[in-house]
Amino acid sequence: MRKQVDILCVLSLFGAILKWLSVPLSVPFIYSLFGRENPLVFLIPIGASLIVGFLLERLDTNPKLGLRETFLLVSLTWLGVTLVGGLPYLLAGAGTVALPINALFESMSGFTTTGATVMASISFDTHSPEIMLWRQITQWLGGMGIIVLGIAILPRLSVGGSELIEAEAPGTQFDRITPRIVETARILWLLYVILTITLGILLYGSHLIGLSPEMDLYNAVAHALTTMPTGGFSPEAESIAAFSSTVQWIIIPFMFIAGVNYALTWRAFTGNPRKLYRDTEFLFYSFILLFTAGIIFVMTLGNTFEQPQDAIRHSLFQVLTVVTTAGYASHDFNTWNSMAKTLLFMMMFIGGCAGSTGGGIKVFRWIVTIKTFFKQLFTTIYPRAVQSIRVGKNIIKNKTARRVTIMIMLYIFTFLVGALIIEIESYRIGLELDTLEIMSASAACIGNIGPGFGIVGPMNNYLAFSPLSKTVMVFLMWAGRLELFTLFVIFIPKYWRN
Amino acid sequence: MKILIVGAGQVGMSVMEDLIDNHEISMVDKNASSLDRIPFEVDVTAGNGLEEEVLQSAGIEEAEIVLSTTSEDHTNVLIGSMAKLLTDCFTIARVSDPSFANIWDTREGAFGIDAMIDRSNLTAKQITELLWFQSTRQESINEELYCQRKVKMSEFRLESDSELIGKTVQQCEKYPEINIVGVFRDSNFSLVSMDTTFEEGDRITVFGPPQKVDNFGISIASKEMKPVQDTFDILGGGDIGYQTALLLEDTPLSIRIFEKDPDRAQFLSEHLSQAMVLQADITERSVWEEENIPQSDILLVCTDDDATNALVTLIGQEYETTRLVSLVHEYQYLSLFESLDITRVVHPREVVASSITNYIQDSYIGNLTELEHESGEVFEIKIDAESQVLDKTINELEKSFDQPFAVGAMLRQNHSIIPTADTSIKLGDRLVILTTGEAEDMIEKL
Incomplete structure (x- = not known):
């Protein structure tokens, strides 16, 4: 007899992860002891995560994780962590995020590294620096993956290790750097921490030598924490446009690295840089970025930007921020011409490399899809021909290729349905929006990008939408981060039956 | 023995x-x-x-x-x-x-x-030599394998437009993996020195790993000889068909490989990057018509079943194909296949047996080969613990004999290496030596 989904086991393991959320929560808590926020704002969520976590953990003293349970565990973890992580916004009671639906939106946007905000005014006048710091920490935690972190520190989770990691970012084979999954997870997080610290030092260094007066210590930490996960929550209302061109040039290469497969970056750093230009996905990713940035440079030079150096910097920055799904802005691209905007919109569907912190469809999937397309054309001419899809040296099995194309179709379908619901809801509440605005809002949520065009542009926010629209967006961000299958599978009735 | x-x-x-x-x-x-x-x-x-x-x-x-x-x-x-x-x-x-x-x-x-005789690989090599190399490679006049087939000696004739003409031995650094040892000129054979200049009509003796020597043969071939761009159809994707396609991967031949079994076809497409894999039953005439098999320049019939091979060969004959090579697995049908008017019949067991025989005959120490023009001898010798030349360098070795000779190549730990003047000789090395003097004398002294 086949057994049903073991809910107690899932809840127990979820509890084990949840109680650890108290550790990152204690960072803004300690900060608040010396700052202006009421420490209770963080103390209550710390208590909640510890108590609920410990209680849930008791439900099953010897949890045995099966393949079915991994999907529920991963989906539930992301939702549960988001709910607890949203409590500080509610408790602080300041500004628009104090409303439950907005707090949920902001928290989900943070953990999924989307970077879409419902804060009406992003400034220290309304929100305390502690709350803003928590907002950045949520992105940093979500970037490399809560489950990957869990595996790195919790021995109980390492049993179902690779299945769990693949459920958190499925679709492509998880790239093991070492034979042991725990070690791989630790190396990935170590690299992530090193890169974040390096960026922080560089940013603060540029402030100390006087190249960026606005980049004080707080901002340097904040931007390091939100660049590496390709998050995009800047404590400045104007995002990166508030900083000097030096800061923008520092952030550009780090966004680029954040969009590359971290396992590949690790291999390149630890002695084999040749791996980079032998990696098809990396080459294709670099090509797309440079090619599109080149086109946007031509499109914007002479109209939006007078100086070529501005045009180069902003086109490169903006293409990177959209492709890697960071969601920063070095310039309000709403003021750009429609050619450049349309191109940027298309870039929203690319995403980073597989195994990066970037969201979206991922470059790898596009490579497989393009090759599948040519294979289909070829077999139309030669019906008897048998062809294999190769990406670099790897052979893509037909099963994987099918999964990839189905994922892209499901992605586009979900994006369209999401856009339709937002459109209808906006019409119902009398919010007048054009098609590109609606489309970009849906695409920016499912792709974990953040800002879109018009009303949801980089200098604006998602506040105006109805609660139902926001719920749909929360769902899109959640589904997008887990790359659809992991979340959708638990909504199939058969999943719950014997 | x-x-x-x-x-x-x-x-x-x-x-x-x-x-x-x-x-x-x-x-x-x-x-x-x-x-x-x-x-x-x-x-x-x-x-x-x-x-x-x-x-x-x-x-x-x-x-x-x-x-x-x-x-x-x-x-x-x-x-x-x-x-x-x-x-x-x-x-x-x-x-x-x-x-x-x-x-x-x-x-x-x-x-x-100590020696593994791989049926499919050997047969595939035999087939490719039959079909492909003969047509493009500067054909060697004389060739011989040594050291468990890991060292090859070939003799090539330099035609008027070869790029080697006018160059000295020293200028041949482009080919570090091969060793040019001797030149036969004006009915005189002599060992080369660093400043020997090559002339038209020279016959040069070359040592090296077999593949490198063959490549060298291709690169010194006269420029008029264009590489063939023939179409080559392999009918049957078994081990021999697969190995043949694999050996011809980097050639300009346009290869198609036909296989009936879908899983095997999938395997072939995953492991062959150049050849086009078609999943089809080649005993069906519609496949021949639709895929234009009869127009192909070369056909290789290589299924694992002799009856199928015979049938396919007969179909090919009816279409009057230009060059057709067929495999026959069972000896009893060999004469039957040979009675058909086809380019060549390859019998894998015969290939294997003759390869084993050669192997055993080659494995005597001091296997002697005479150069075609009878002006030199090549032999192979294994250095054992009692050898006088142990730990000496090649330079010292050359000085200790009064007759002219050269070490063409040596095999150390299963890898062939081209020795230089200061390479020292170690226990277990196998040396391939060309001498114009008395080989027997040398063997005794070594």
Whole structure:
């Protein structure tokens, strides 16, 4: 007899992860002891995560994780962590995020590294620096993956290790750097921490030598924490446009690295840089970025930007921020011409490399899809021909290729349905929006990008939408981060039956 | 020399027939009746070659070479390993599955086998030599293999437009992996020195790894000789068809490979990057018509079944194909295939048997080959612990003999290397030496 989904086991393991959320929560808590926020704002969520976590953990003293349970565990973890992580916004009671639906939106946007905000005014006048710091920490935690972190520190989770990691970012084979999954997870997080610290030092260094007066210590930490996960929550209302061109040039290469497969970056750093230009996905990713940035440079030079150096910097920055799904802005691209905007919109569907912190469809999937397309054309001419899809040296099995194309179709379908619901809801509440605005809002949520065009542009926010629209967006961000299958599978009735 | 052959099938019998005049042979087979046909000079033992007592009673203690050539790959490899455990004989095992050979190729002495004879790879090499190399390579006048087929000697004639003409030996640094040793000019053979200049009509003697020597032959070929861009259809995607396609991957041939089994076709498409794989039954005429097989320049019929091969060959004949090569697995049908008017019939067992025979004959120390123009001799020698030249450099070696000679190549730990003047000679090295003097004298002194 086949057994049903073991809910107690899932809840127990979820509890084990949840109680650890108290550790990152204690960072803004300690900060608040010396700052202006009421420490209770963080103390209550710390208590909640510890108590609920410990209680849930008791439900099953010897949890045995099966393949079915991994999907529920991963989906539930992301939702549960988001709910607890949203409590500080509610408790602080300041500004628009104090409303439950907005707090949920902001928290989900943070953990999924989307970077879409419902804060009406992003400034220290309304929100305390502690709350803003928590907002950045949520992105940093979500970037490399809560489950990957869990595996790195919790021995109980390492049993179902690779299945769990693949459920958190499925679709492509998880790239093991070492034979042991725990070690791989630790190396990935170590690299992530090193890169974040390096960026922080560089940013603060540029402030100390006087190249960026606005980049004080707080901002340097904040931007390091939100660049590496390709998050995009800047404590400045104007995002990166508030900083000097030096800061923008520092952030550009780090966004680029954040969009590359971290396992590949690790291999390149630890002695084999040749791996980079032998990696098809990396080459294709670099090509797309440079090619599109080149086109946007031509499109914007002479109209939006007078100086070529501005045009180069902003086109490169903006293409990177959209492709890697960071969601920063070095310039309000709403003021750009429609050619450049349309191109940027298309870039929203690319995403980073597989195994990066970037969201979206991922470059790898596009490579497989393009090759599948040519294979289909070829077999139309030669019906008897048998062809294999190769990406670099790897052979893509037909099963994987099918999964990839189905994922892209499901992605586009979900994006369209999401856009339709937002459109209808906006019409119902009398919010007048054009098609590109609606489309970009849906695409920016499912792709974990953040800002879109018009009303949801980089200098604006998602506040105006109805609660139902926001719920749909929360769902899109959640589904997008887990790359659809992991979340959708638990909504199939058969999943719950014997 | 005493040779023990396990397996009295076609290959075993044919090797035995080739070697019986000069060697003492003992044979083992499970099937007592298949031993009846063996001449009485041969010691025969009926029994399982995997049993120690059987091997003992067949005289494994005295055997210098143990050849296992039963129909089972696993058995052959196991017998080889076991023979190695019992004595320190030289073990040869025949396999059909390339995966054994792949492991053996990368790890020296794997399974305790000293020489692994890979049926599909050997046959594929034979086929490619028949079909492809002959048409493009600067054809060598004379060629010979040494050191367990890891060193090749070839003689090439320099045509008027070869890029080597006017260059000195020193200027041939472009080919570091091969060694140009001698020149035959005006009916005189001499060893080259660093400043020998090449002239038109020279016949040069070259040593090196077989592949490199063949590539060298291609690169010095006269420029008028364009590489063929023929279309080549392989009918049957078994091990031999696959290996043939693999060997021809980097050539300008346009290759298609036809395979009936979908899973095998998928395997082929995953492992071949150049050839086009088609999943089709080649005994169906519609496939021939629709895929234009008759228009192909070269056809290779290589399914695993002789009946299918015969049928496909007949279909090919009816379409009047230009060049058709067919495989025949069973000896009894060989004459039948040869009676058909086709370009060439390849019999894998014969390829394997002759390769084993060559191997055994080559493995004497001091195997002598005379150059075609009878002005020099080439021999191979293994350096043992008593050798006088142990730990000497090549330079010192050259000084210790008063007759002219050159070390063409050497084999160290299963890898062929081109020695330089200060390479020192180590225990276990195999040297391939060309001399214009008396080879026997040298062998004695070494």
